[in-house]
Amino acid sequence: MKNMISKLKFEHVVWIVASKECKLQKLQMDLAKNVGLNLKDDESEDDCSYKLCNFLKEKHCLLFLDVIWQSYELFMLGMEQVTAEHGKEQKRKVIVFTMLSELASMH
Secondary structure, X not given: OHHHHHHHOOOEEEXXXXXXXXXXXXXXXXXXXXXXXXXXXXXXXXXXXXXXXXHHOOOXXXXXXXXXXXXXXXXXXXXXXXXXXXXOOOOEEEEEOOOOOOOOOOO
């Protein structure tokens, strides 16, 4: 499925599973590894966020967040919300899988 989606329009298709105790920095590191960005373990969450946003800003990326147990600011995962120019699609999309109804409205 991942290969079929990536052939459609995305440069990066990333599926990340976040366990109940998952920390933001682990999600950042997993995402960076999957898109080919080198982040150091001792970098702050803010530095990782900046580098992810900068790296992904011109790339078409589809991010699946699976088994999400808590809310995360999507810009901290490099998925800053940018208004698409008229007639153009957003380059980055996020799909969240959760069983928690309070997270289902996360945006």
